[in-house]
Amino acid sequence: MSSPIRIGIIGQGRSGRNIHAEFLKNIPEKFTIAAVSDFLEDRCERARKEYGCAAFQDYKEMLADKSLALDLVVNASFSHQHAPISADVMNAGINVLSEKPFAKTAEEVKELIGVSKRTGKLLAVFQQSRFAPYYRQVQKVVNSGVLGEIRLVKIAFNGFARRYDWQTLQAYNAGGLYNTGPHPLDQALGFIGRDITPNVWCKMDTVCTLGDAEDFCKLLLSYPGRPTIDLEVCSNTNFSPYTYLIYGTYGSLMGSMSHIDWKYYVPEEAPPIKLIKEPLPGPSYCSDKLVFHEEHWDVPDEDKDLFNSMAARFYNNLYDALTTGAALAIPPEQVLQQIAVIEECHRQNPLPVKFQ
Ligand SMILES: NC(=O)c1ccc[n+]([C@@H]2O[C@H](COP(=O)([O-])OP(=O)(O)OC[C@H]3O[C@@H](n4cnc5c(N)ncnc54)[C@H](O)[C@@H]3O)[C@@H](O)[C@H]2O)c1
Incomplete structure:
Protein backbone atom coordinates (compact mmCIF):
# COMPACT_ATOMS: atom_id res chain seq x y z
CA MET A 1 0.00 0.00 0.00
CA GLN A 127 -21.49 5.43 7.55
CA GLN A 128 -19.67 8.11 9.44
CA SER A 129 -22.47 8.53 11.99
CA ARG A 130 -21.07 5.51 13.85
CA PHE A 131 -18.39 7.98 14.97
CA ALA A 132 -20.78 10.81 15.89
CA PRO A 133 -19.77 12.36 19.23
CA TYR A 134 -23.40 12.43 20.48
CA TYR A 135 -23.81 8.72 19.66
CA ARG A 136 -20.60 7.85 21.46
CA GLN A 137 -21.81 9.84 24.47
CA VAL A 138 -25.22 8.14 24.51
CA GLN A 139 -23.47 4.76 24.34
CA LYS A 140 -21.18 5.80 27.20
CA VAL A 141 -24.13 6.70 29.45
CA VAL A 142 -26.04 3.53 28.54
CA ASN A 143 -22.97 1.33 29.09
CA SER A 144 -22.24 2.98 32.44
CA GLY A 145 -25.44 1.35 33.75
CA VAL A 146 -26.79 4.44 35.54
CA LEU A 147 -30.04 4.26 33.56
CA GLY A 148 -30.44 0.59 34.49
CA GLU A 149 -31.72 -1.78 31.84
CA ILE A 150 -32.64 0.02 28.63
CA ARG A 151 -36.19 -0.75 27.56
CA LEU A 152 -36.82 1.81 24.79
CA VAL A 153 -34.54 3.78 22.46
CA LYS A 154 -36.30 6.46 20.43
CA ILE A 155 -34.30 8.04 17.62
CA ALA A 156 -35.63 10.83 15.43
CA PHE A 157 -33.85 12.10 12.32
CA ASN A 158 -36.69 14.39 11.28
CA GLY A 159 -37.30 17.74 9.63
CA PHE A 160 -39.59 19.46 7.20
CA ALA A 161 -38.54 19.41 3.55
CA ARG A 162 -40.12 19.17 0.13
CA ARG A 163 -37.46 17.31 -1.84
CA TYR A 164 -37.49 17.23 -5.63
CA ASP A 165 -34.16 15.61 -6.62
CA TRP A 166 -33.23 12.02 -7.52
CA GLN A 167 -33.12 11.22 -3.80
CA THR A 168 -36.95 11.05 -4.02
CA LEU A 169 -37.03 8.24 -6.60
CA GLN A 170 -37.44 4.53 -5.92
CA ALA A 171 -35.59 3.72 -9.16
CA TYR A 172 -32.48 5.30 -7.60
CA ASN A 173 -32.75 3.33 -4.30
CA ALA A 174 -33.71 6.62 -2.70
CA GLY A 175 -36.30 7.76 -0.13
CA GLY A 176 -35.67 8.64 3.49
CA LEU A 177 -34.78 5.17 4.76
CA TYR A 178 -32.19 4.32 2.08
CA ASN A 179 -30.84 7.87 2.10
CA THR A 180 -30.84 9.19 5.69
CA GLY A 181 -31.80 5.91 7.33
CA PRO A 182 -28.40 4.16 7.29
CA HIS A 183 -27.10 6.75 9.79
CA PRO A 184 -29.68 6.35 12.61
CA LEU A 185 -30.35 2.70 11.80
CA ASP A 186 -26.68 1.80 12.10
CA GLN A 187 -26.68 3.53 15.50
CA ALA A 188 -29.96 1.86 16.52
CA LEU A 189 -28.70 -1.62 15.73
CA GLY A 190 -25.86 -0.97 18.16
CA PHE A 191 -28.46 -0.78 20.95
CA ILE A 192 -30.62 -3.76 20.02
CA GLY A 193 -27.52 -5.80 19.12
CA ARG A 194 -25.70 -6.50 15.87
CA ASP A 195 -25.92 -10.27 16.45
CA ILE A 196 -29.66 -10.79 15.85
CA THR A 197 -32.36 -10.47 13.20
CA PRO A 198 -34.87 -8.10 14.84
CA ASN A 199 -38.62 -8.15 14.40
CA VAL A 200 -39.58 -5.26 12.14
CA TRP A 201 -42.74 -3.15 11.96
CA CYS A 202 -42.62 -0.24 9.57
CA LYS A 203 -44.99 2.36 8.14
CA MET A 204 -43.86 4.36 5.12
CA ASP A 205 -45.66 7.05 3.19
CA THR A 206 -45.12 9.88 0.75
CA VAL A 207 -46.02 13.28 2.16
CA CYS A 208 -44.12 16.30 0.83
CA THR A 209 -41.92 14.65 -1.78
CA LEU A 210 -42.26 15.21 -5.51
CA GLY A 211 -40.94 11.70 -6.16
CA ASP A 212 -42.34 8.22 -5.54
CA ALA A 213 -40.08 7.10 -2.65
CA GLU A 214 -41.10 7.56 0.97
CA ASP A 215 -40.36 10.72 2.94
CA PHE A 216 -42.21 9.46 6.02
CA CYS A 217 -40.90 6.40 7.83
CA LYS A 218 -41.74 5.09 11.29
CA LEU A 219 -39.90 1.95 12.25
CA LEU A 220 -40.13 -0.30 15.31
CA LEU A 221 -37.54 -3.01 16.01
CA SER A 222 -37.91 -5.57 18.77
CA TYR A 223 -36.27 -8.74 19.99
CA PRO A 224 -36.82 -10.70 23.22
CA GLY A 225 -34.69 -9.35 26.05
CA ARG A 226 -33.38 -6.40 24.03
CA PRO A 227 -34.38 -2.71 24.06
CA THR A 228 -37.21 -1.80 21.70
CA ILE A 229 -36.16 0.66 19.01
CA ASP A 230 -38.54 3.38 17.81
CA LEU A 231 -36.99 5.18 14.84
CA GLU A 232 -38.34 8.00 12.69
CA VAL A 233 -37.04 9.45 9.45
CA CYS A 234 -39.80 11.89 8.54
CA SER A 235 -39.77 15.00 6.36
CA ASN A 236 -43.00 16.47 7.67
CA THR A 237 -42.41 17.77 11.15
CA ASN A 238 -41.17 21.21 12.16
CA PHE A 239 -40.60 20.01 15.69
CA SER A 240 -37.60 17.94 16.66
CA PRO A 241 -37.53 17.88 20.45
CA TYR A 242 -34.82 15.19 20.49
CA THR A 243 -32.50 13.07 18.43
CA TYR A 244 -32.38 10.49 21.26
CA LEU A 245 -34.88 9.68 24.00
CA ILE A 246 -34.05 6.63 26.09
CA TYR A 247 -36.11 4.93 28.80
CA GLY A 248 -34.24 2.80 31.32
CA THR A 249 -35.29 1.10 34.55
CA TYR A 250 -33.55 3.71 36.75
CA GLY A 251 -33.82 6.80 34.58
CA SER A 252 -33.94 8.32 31.16
CA LEU A 253 -31.92 10.35 28.66
CA MET A 254 -32.87 12.97 26.12
CA GLY A 255 -30.51 14.69 23.74
CA SER A 256 -29.79 16.37 20.47
CA MET A 257 -26.58 16.16 18.43
CA SER A 258 -25.02 18.90 20.57
CA HIS A 259 -26.52 18.58 24.05
CA ILE A 260 -27.65 15.60 26.14
CA ASP A 261 -29.37 15.41 29.57
CA TRP A 262 -29.82 12.30 31.64
CA LYS A 263 -31.52 11.76 34.96
CA TYR A 264 -31.58 8.68 37.17
CA TYR A 265 -32.03 7.43 40.69
CA VAL A 266 -29.59 5.16 42.47
CA PRO A 267 -31.42 2.04 43.77
CA GLU A 268 -29.26 1.87 46.92
CA GLU A 269 -30.31 5.43 47.82
CA ALA A 270 -34.04 4.87 47.25
CA PRO A 271 -36.35 4.37 50.25
CA PRO A 272 -37.74 0.82 50.52
CA ILE A 273 -41.28 0.40 49.18
CA LYS A 274 -43.63 -2.55 49.47
CA LEU A 275 -46.62 -3.66 47.42
CA ILE A 276 -50.02 -2.82 49.01
CA LYS A 277 -53.04 -4.59 47.55
CA GLU A 278 -55.71 -2.82 49.64
CA PRO A 279 -56.95 0.67 48.63
CA LEU A 280 -54.36 3.24 49.74
CA PRO A 281 -55.36 5.11 52.92
CA GLY A 282 -57.20 8.37 52.67
CA PRO A 283 -57.67 7.57 49.74
CA SER A 284 -54.27 8.58 48.40
CA TYR A 285 -51.84 7.96 45.54
CA CYS A 286 -48.42 6.29 45.64
CA SER A 287 -45.89 8.78 46.95
CA ASP A 288 -42.48 7.27 46.33
CA LYS A 289 -39.78 9.87 47.12
CA LEU A 290 -36.95 9.34 44.63
CA VAL A 291 -33.90 11.57 44.51
CA PHE A 292 -32.81 12.02 40.89
CA HIS A 293 -29.23 12.68 39.84
CA GLU A 294 -28.95 14.92 36.79
CA GLU A 295 -26.03 15.04 34.36
CA HIS A 296 -25.41 16.87 31.10
CA TRP A 297 -23.11 16.75 28.08
CA ASP A 298 -22.29 19.45 25.58
CA VAL A 299 -20.45 18.66 22.40
CA PRO A 300 -16.78 19.56 22.97
CA ASP A 301 -15.32 22.43 20.94
CA GLU A 302 -13.14 20.09 18.86
CA ASP A 303 -16.27 18.16 17.74
CA LYS A 304 -18.50 21.16 17.06
CA ASP A 305 -17.95 20.73 13.33
CA LEU A 306 -19.93 17.49 13.45
CA PHE A 307 -19.22 16.45 9.91
CA ASN A 308 -15.44 16.90 10.15
CA SER A 309 -15.24 15.14 13.47
CA MET A 310 -17.12 12.09 12.14
CA ALA A 311 -15.23 12.03 8.82
CA ALA A 312 -11.85 12.36 10.55
CA ARG A 313 -12.53 9.40 12.85
CA PHE A 314 -13.96 7.37 9.97
CA TYR A 315 -10.99 8.01 7.68
CA ASN A 316 -8.48 7.35 10.50
CA ASN A 317 -9.96 3.89 10.91
CA LEU A 318 -9.99 3.31 7.14
CA TYR A 319 -6.37 4.47 6.84
CA ASP A 320 -5.34 2.08 9.62
CA ALA A 321 -7.29 -0.75 8.01
CA LEU A 322 -5.53 -0.16 4.68
CA THR A 323 -2.03 0.42 6.02
CA THR A 324 -1.80 -1.83 9.09
CA GLY A 325 -4.62 -4.34 8.56
CA ALA A 326 -6.55 -2.95 11.54
CA ALA A 327 -10.17 -4.11 11.75
CA LEU A 328 -12.79 -1.94 10.09
CA ALA A 329 -15.04 -0.34 12.71
CA ILE A 330 -18.00 -1.05 10.41
CA PRO A 331 -17.42 -4.42 8.77
CA PRO A 332 -19.70 -5.23 5.80
CA GLU A 333 -21.26 -8.12 7.75
CA GLN A 334 -22.81 -5.54 10.10
CA VAL A 335 -24.24 -3.59 7.18
CA LEU A 336 -25.87 -6.80 5.96
CA GLN A 337 -28.12 -6.67 9.05
CA GLN A 338 -29.04 -3.04 8.35
CA ILE A 339 -29.87 -3.60 4.68
CA ALA A 340 -31.97 -6.67 5.61
CA VAL A 341 -34.02 -4.42 7.94
CA ILE A 342 -34.46 -1.76 5.24
CA GLU A 343 -35.46 -4.43 2.73
CA GLU A 344 -38.11 -5.75 5.15
CA CYS A 345 -39.44 -2.21 5.70
CA HIS A 346 -39.92 -1.82 1.95
CA ARG A 347 -41.50 -5.28 1.69
CA GLN A 348 -44.11 -4.17 4.23
CA ASN A 349 -44.73 -0.89 2.37
CA PRO A 350 -44.92 -1.36 -1.38
CA LEU A 351 -45.40 2.16 -2.72
CA PRO A 352 -46.46 2.71 -6.34
CA VAL A 353 -43.54 3.23 -8.70
CA LYS A 354 -44.28 6.37 -10.72
CA PHE A 355 -40.90 7.22 -12.25
CA GLN A 356 -38.16 5.17 -13.92
N1 LIG B 1 -22.63 9.73 4.01
C1 LIG B 1 -23.25 10.88 3.86
O1 LIG B 1 -23.41 11.66 4.81
C2 LIG B 1 -23.75 11.27 2.50
C3 LIG B 1 -24.09 12.61 2.22
C4 LIG B 1 -24.53 12.93 0.93
C5 LIG B 1 -24.67 11.91 -0.02
N2 LIG B 1 -24.35 10.63 0.30
C6 LIG B 1 -24.50 9.56 -0.71
O2 LIG B 1 -23.63 9.85 -1.80
C7 LIG B 1 -24.21 9.40 -3.03
C8 LIG B 1 -24.20 10.55 -4.01
O3 LIG B 1 -25.10 11.52 -3.53
P1 LIG B 1 -24.91 13.06 -3.85
O4 LIG B 1 -25.76 13.79 -2.89
O5 LIG B 1 -23.45 13.38 -3.93
O6 LIG B 1 -25.55 13.15 -5.30
P2 LIG B 1 -25.28 14.33 -6.38
O7 LIG B 1 -26.41 14.28 -7.31
O8 LIG B 1 -24.99 15.61 -5.68
O9 LIG B 1 -23.93 13.87 -7.08
C9 LIG B 1 -23.79 12.67 -7.75
C10 LIG B 1 -22.69 12.90 -8.77
O10 LIG B 1 -22.23 11.64 -9.21
C11 LIG B 1 -22.19 11.64 -10.64
N3 LIG B 1 -22.37 10.24 -10.99
C12 LIG B 1 -23.38 9.43 -10.62
N4 LIG B 1 -23.18 8.20 -11.06
C13 LIG B 1 -22.01 8.22 -11.74
C14 LIG B 1 -21.26 7.24 -12.44
N5 LIG B 1 -21.69 5.97 -12.56
N6 LIG B 1 -20.11 7.62 -13.03
C15 LIG B 1 -19.66 8.89 -12.93
N7 LIG B 1 -20.34 9.86 -12.28
C16 LIG B 1 -21.49 9.51 -11.69
C17 LIG B 1 -23.28 12.59 -11.06
O11 LIG B 1 -23.05 13.12 -12.34
C18 LIG B 1 -23.17 13.66 -9.97
O12 LIG B 1 -22.23 14.66 -10.30
C19 LIG B 1 -25.61 8.93 -2.67
O13 LIG B 1 -25.64 7.55 -2.67
C20 LIG B 1 -25.88 9.48 -1.29
O14 LIG B 1 -26.71 8.63 -0.52
C21 LIG B 1 -23.90 10.30 1.53
Missing part, protein backbone atom coordinates in the same frame (compact mmCIF):
# COMPACT_ATOMS: atom_id res chain seq x y z
CA SER A 2 1.41 3.35 -1.02
CA SER A 3 1.49 6.19 1.46
CA PRO A 4 -0.13 8.61 0.97
CA ILE A 5 -2.97 6.37 -0.19
CA ARG A 6 -3.91 7.08 -3.80
CA ILE A 7 -7.63 7.69 -4.16
CA GLY A 8 -10.06 7.82 -7.06
CA ILE A 9 -13.52 9.27 -6.46
CA ILE A 10 -16.57 8.32 -8.53
CA GLY A 11 -19.09 11.18 -8.43
CA GLN A 12 -18.30 14.83 -7.90
CA GLY A 13 -21.57 15.90 -6.30
CA ARG A 14 -22.63 16.74 -2.76
CA SER A 15 -20.87 13.65 -1.45
CA GLY A 16 -17.97 12.92 -3.83
CA ARG A 17 -16.83 16.54 -4.03
CA ASN A 18 -18.27 18.43 -1.08
CA ILE A 19 -17.76 15.69 1.51
CA HIS A 20 -14.96 13.37 0.40
CA ALA A 21 -12.69 15.45 -1.86
CA GLU A 22 -12.98 18.58 0.27
CA PHE A 23 -12.09 16.58 3.38
CA LEU A 24 -9.34 14.48 1.83
CA LYS A 25 -7.52 17.41 0.20
CA ASN A 26 -6.69 18.66 3.71
CA ILE A 27 -4.77 15.54 4.76
CA PRO A 28 -2.21 15.12 1.95
CA GLU A 29 0.14 13.22 4.27
CA LYS A 30 -2.36 10.35 4.30
CA PHE A 31 -4.40 10.64 1.08
CA THR A 32 -3.80 11.87 -2.47
CA ILE A 33 -6.74 12.53 -4.78
CA ALA A 34 -5.23 10.91 -7.87
CA ALA A 35 -8.36 10.84 -10.05
CA VAL A 36 -12.08 11.47 -10.16
CA SER A 37 -14.88 10.37 -12.43
CA ASP A 38 -18.14 12.12 -13.18
CA PHE A 39 -20.59 11.87 -16.06
CA LEU A 40 -20.56 15.66 -16.18
CA GLU A 41 -17.56 17.11 -18.00
CA ASP A 42 -17.73 20.44 -16.13
CA ARG A 43 -17.35 18.54 -12.84
CA CYS A 44 -14.36 16.67 -14.30
CA GLU A 45 -12.82 19.94 -15.40
CA ARG A 46 -13.35 21.53 -11.99
CA ALA A 47 -11.60 18.58 -10.31
CA ARG A 48 -8.64 18.79 -12.71
CA LYS A 49 -8.26 22.45 -11.75
CA GLU A 50 -8.99 22.16 -8.01
CA TYR A 51 -7.23 18.90 -7.16
CA GLY A 52 -4.71 18.70 -9.99
CA CYS A 53 -5.90 15.15 -10.60
CA ALA A 54 -6.87 13.08 -13.63
CA ALA A 55 -10.58 13.04 -14.46
CA PHE A 56 -12.75 10.67 -16.49
CA GLN A 57 -16.38 10.79 -17.55
CA ASP A 58 -16.41 6.97 -17.64
CA TYR A 59 -15.38 5.44 -14.32
CA LYS A 60 -14.36 2.21 -16.08
CA GLU A 61 -11.58 4.12 -17.86
CA MET A 62 -10.38 5.36 -14.49
CA LEU A 63 -10.35 1.83 -13.05
CA ALA A 64 -8.47 0.53 -16.12
CA ASP A 65 -5.74 3.20 -16.02
CA LYS A 66 -2.95 1.37 -14.16
CA SER A 67 -0.68 4.45 -14.33
CA LEU A 68 -2.91 5.99 -11.63
CA ALA A 69 -1.91 3.20 -9.21
CA LEU A 70 -5.16 3.64 -7.28
CA ASP A 71 -5.26 2.06 -3.82
CA LEU A 72 -8.83 3.03 -3.01
CA VAL A 73 -11.90 4.20 -4.88
CA VAL A 74 -14.63 6.17 -3.14
CA ASN A 75 -17.94 5.18 -4.71
CA ALA A 76 -20.12 8.30 -4.42
CA SER A 77 -22.26 7.52 -7.46
CA PHE A 78 -26.06 7.47 -7.43
CA SER A 79 -27.40 5.06 -4.81
CA HIS A 80 -28.75 2.43 -7.22
CA GLN A 81 -25.28 2.11 -8.75
CA HIS A 82 -23.44 1.48 -5.48
CA ALA A 83 -23.47 -2.32 -5.49
CA PRO A 84 -22.52 -2.91 -9.16
CA ILE A 85 -19.84 -0.21 -9.13
CA SER A 86 -18.34 -1.43 -5.82
CA ALA A 87 -18.08 -4.90 -7.39
CA ASP A 88 -16.43 -3.41 -10.51
CA VAL A 89 -13.88 -1.58 -8.36
CA MET A 90 -12.88 -4.71 -6.42
CA ASN A 91 -12.79 -6.77 -9.61
CA ALA A 92 -10.37 -4.17 -10.99
CA GLY A 93 -8.09 -5.00 -8.04
CA ILE A 94 -8.81 -1.83 -6.05
CA ASN A 95 -10.14 -1.41 -2.50
CA VAL A 96 -13.52 0.33 -2.30
CA LEU A 97 -15.28 2.71 0.05
CA SER A 98 -18.97 2.80 -0.86
CA GLU A 99 -21.26 5.61 0.10
CA LYS A 100 -24.40 4.56 1.91
CA PRO A 101 -26.76 2.90 1.14
CA PHE A 102 -24.36 0.00 0.70
CA ALA A 103 -26.86 -1.87 -1.54
CA LYS A 104 -30.58 -2.37 -2.07
CA THR A 105 -30.90 -5.93 -0.78
CA ALA A 106 -29.22 -8.25 1.69
CA GLU A 107 -28.50 -10.58 -1.23
CA GLU A 108 -26.49 -7.83 -2.95
CA VAL A 109 -24.50 -7.26 0.26
CA LYS A 110 -23.71 -10.98 0.44
CA GLU A 111 -22.55 -10.88 -3.18
CA LEU A 112 -20.30 -7.89 -2.44
CA ILE A 113 -18.79 -9.68 0.57
CA GLY A 114 -18.15 -12.63 -1.76
CA VAL A 115 -16.35 -10.41 -4.29
CA SER A 116 -14.29 -8.88 -1.47
CA LYS A 117 -13.24 -12.32 -0.24
CA ARG A 118 -12.46 -13.57 -3.76
CA THR A 119 -10.42 -10.52 -4.77
CA GLY A 120 -8.88 -9.89 -1.34
CA LYS A 121 -9.92 -6.22 -1.60
CA LEU A 122 -11.20 -4.17 1.30
CA LEU A 123 -14.92 -3.39 1.21
CA ALA A 124 -15.93 -0.46 3.41
CA VAL A 125 -19.01 1.72 3.75
CA PHE A 126 -19.11 5.42 4.60
